[in-house]
Amino acid sequence: MNRESPYDLVVKNVQVVRPRQPAVERLDLGIRDGKFVHLAPAIPPDQAREVYDGRGWLAFPGLVDAHMHAGIYAPLEQDAESESRAAAMGGVTSMLTYFRTGQYYLNRGGPYADFFPQVLAISQGRYWVDYGYHLAPIQGSHIGEMELLLTRFGVPSFKIFMFYGGYGLHGQADPAAQRRFLMLDEGDSYDLAHFEFIMREATRLMQAHPELADTISVSLHCEVADILNAYTRLVQRDPSLTGLRAYSAARPPHSEGLAIWIASYLAYETECLNINLLHLSSRKAVEAAWMMQQLFPHIRFRREVTVGHLLLDYDAPAGPKAKVNPPIRSREDVEYLWEAVLERRVDWIVSDHACCAAEAKWDPEQPDNIWLAKSGFGGTEYLLSGVFSEGSRRGMSYPHMAELLSWNPAQRFGLRSKGDIAVGYDADLVLLDPNERFVVRAEDSPSGQGYTPFEGLELTGRVKATFLRGRCIYDRGTFIGPPQGRYLHRPTPGPQLPEDEGPP
Numbered sequence: 001m002n003r004e005s006p007y008d009l010v011v012k013n014v015q016v017v018r019p020r021q022p023a024v025e026r027l028d029l030g031i032r033d034g035k036f037v038h039l040a041p042a043i044p045p046d047q048a049r050e051v052y053d054g055r056g057w058l059a060f061p062g063l064v065d066a067h068m069h070a071g072i073y074a075p076l077e078q079d080a081e082s083e084s085r086a087a088a089m090g091g092v093t094s095m096l097t098y099f100r101t102g103q104y105y106l107n108r109g110g111p112y113a114d115f116f117p118q119v120l121a122i123s124q125g126r127y128w129v130d131y132g133y134h135l136a137p138i139q140g141s142h143i144g145e146m147e148l149l150l151t152r153f154g155v156p157s158f159k160i161f162m163f164y165g166g167y168g169l170h171g172q173a174d175p176a177a178q179r180r181f182l183m184l185d186e187g188d189s190y191d192l193a194h195f196e197f198i199m200r201e202a203t204r205l206m207q208a209h210p211e212l213a214d215t216i217s218v219s220l221h222c223e224v225a226d227i228l229n230a231y232t233r234l235v236q237r238d239p240s241l242t243g244l245r246a247y248s249a250a251r252p253p254h255s256e257g258l259a260i261w262i263a264s265y266l267a268y269e270t271e272c273l274n275i276n277l278l279h280l281s282s283r284k285a286v287e288a289a290w291m292m293q294q295l296f297p298h299i300r301f302r303r304e305v306t307v308g309h310l311l312l313d314y315d316a317p318a319g320p321k322a323k324v325n326p327p328i329r330s331r332e333d334v335e336y337l338w339e340a341v342l343e344r345r346v347d348w349i350v351s352d353h354a355c356c357a358a359e360a361k362w363d364p365e366q367p368d369n370i371w372l373a374k375s376g377f378g379g380t381e382y383l384l385s386g387v388f389s390e391g392s393r394r395g396m397s398y399p400h401m402a403e404l405l406s407w408n409p410a411q412r413f414g415l416r417s418k419g420d421i422a423v424g425y426d427a428d429l430v431l432l433d434p435n436e437r438f439v440v441r442a443e444d445s446p447s448g449q450g451y452t453p454f455e456g457l458e459l460t461g462r463v464k465a466t467f468l469r470g471r472c473i474y475d476r477g478t479f480i481g482p483p484q485g486r487y488l489h490r491p492t493p494g495p496q497l498p499e500d501e502g503p504p
Contacts, residue, residue, distance in 0.1 A: 014054035062093025062428025091430030109183030127485030154489030166225030215414030414491030424495030
């Protein structure tokens with residue numbers, strides 16, 4: 001490179017963790033114009049406009065939290081700011097939010113051609129990290145808009161909530177209430193046929209736009225409404241079941257497994273080759289997903305778990321604070337999820353962050369009533385620390401963590417310049433002290449939630465600094481603004497090699 005041109009920033013003295021690389025190297029990182037341009041054991045500090053001493057900390061690629069929900073229980077303009085700050089605190093530099101029409105979010109239906117520009121307008125200038133959206137075709141007419149969302153707005157990933165047609169977000173709901181919840185058009189049904197047609201359209205788009213085919217995917221929340229309804233009635237009549245145990249029993253693991261089989265056969269029938277099976281919570285779900293991979297090896301399944309399902313079990317003291325869909329499961333399920341992670345049967349780990357403030361989360365008159373509590377909670381600020389703490393204890397390698405938290409979701413969802421610390425990639429970086437132990441306290445988080453189901457957990461490995469495209473946005477408890485997150489119109493361009501640098 002031209003040594004007369006200074007670096008904008010050199011991050012010195014860090015142990016660089018890269019996906020797909022066996023070794024952790026002590027290096028300095030040269031950054032210019034928001035990109036990594038040079039990695040070397042020693043870069044002279046006088047060649048940089050700014051130098052950051054990494055103090056020997058671990059340097060991970062900025063995390064890609066590929067499953068979040070901004071704007072579900074609070075206005076999007078509020079969540080975009082507070083929850084992206086929480087993401088930055090946890091080392092997340094790219095957040096992908098699932099969004100839809102209907103109740104919650106913007107509380108409106110109608111075409112995405114009108115709806116999504118409003119989402120983007122509200123988002124602009126508010127996010128502290130780079131951000132993108134997955135969208136759910138809810139109304140029948142939305143299927144015809146998938147190509148518009150792909151080509152004009154850079155949204156190649158679409159979601160199906162398999163239980164929404166016959167079961168509520170927080171528990172049982174009658175069919176009329178669910179139609180109002182989804183704001184369906186007259187004649188629309190949110191059912192298996194609708195899911196099939198979403199997959200068929202995704203397949204058509206892959207064929208019509210081969211240059212985008214590898215980033216077009218369908219993600220599914222897999223639970224079967226009929227099973228949920230039947231078991232909820234049974235559980236609510238059983239006084240021996242309460243709290244998180246009751247909620248898990250009301251949404252049993254085999255409902256996940258059955259939904260995965262249905263979704264997988266629909267993918268086979270429709271030749272929809274990129275399928276994401278979201279937040280697998282149980283042994284039965286993982287086993288079903290793995291069986292489907294063996295049965296349909298040509299389908300590029302991706303399997304996701306959340307940090308919440310890896311850190312909590314249904315005997316956790318959090319109670320209704322940890323209500324989420326699918327539910328927090330048994331300790332045996334938690335251990336099996338970790339086994340699947342270590343055996344590389346899981347492709348990425350996410351937070352499924354859905355900030356739900358206390359006044360919305362539980363009934364103030366019956367705070368322990370699991371049936372009256374809302375579903376979902378935040379946790380993006382503990383994503384890296386949680387995986388690092390528990391993963392290290394179980395022998396998980398640092399590069400494997402980088403694959404699950406950065407590289408794999410970036411590759412699947414079309415973030416081609418994210419997910420690695422390499423020349424030409426966005427200089428998204430998180431520095432973690434592997435030796436610092438801390439106790440999770442909600443009061444330490446900038447999230448608008450005000451509580452956390454992880455309260456009191458002791459974790460090892462604390463995020464010290466987060467860099468977004470070469471700019472430090474979080475440094476040892478301090479946020480450095482203003483927010484400069486950019487919308488991720490996917491697929492984003494691939495790594496840009498400096499003209500004077502050559503191949504990495």
